[in-house]
Amino acid sequence: MKIYSCQMHIDQALDELIEKEEVYPIMKAVPEFEKLSTKCTYCKESALYVVANK
Numbered sequence: 001m002k003i004y005s006c007q008m009h010i011d012q013a014l015d016e017l018i019e020k021e022e023v024y025p026i027m028k029a030v031p032e033f034e035k036l037s038t039k040c041t042y043c044k045e046s047a048l049y050v051v052a053n054k
């Protein structure tokens with residue numbers, strides 16, 4: 001599972017992943033080339049972070 005998030009929603013993304021996967025999530029910056037085409041899961045901002053379980 002992967003959740004894309006903007007600056008505002010990163011806490012929400014981390015909480016959601018912990019709740020669903022029951023592991024501590026890994027947070028990475030979205031690569032430059034993906035930023036333009038990737039939106040936050042919770043709003044319409046460009047995603048800055050991707051949270052994943054591995």
Ligand SMILES: [Zn+2]
Pocket residue numbers: 005006007008009040041042043044045
């Ligand atoms: Zn957002």
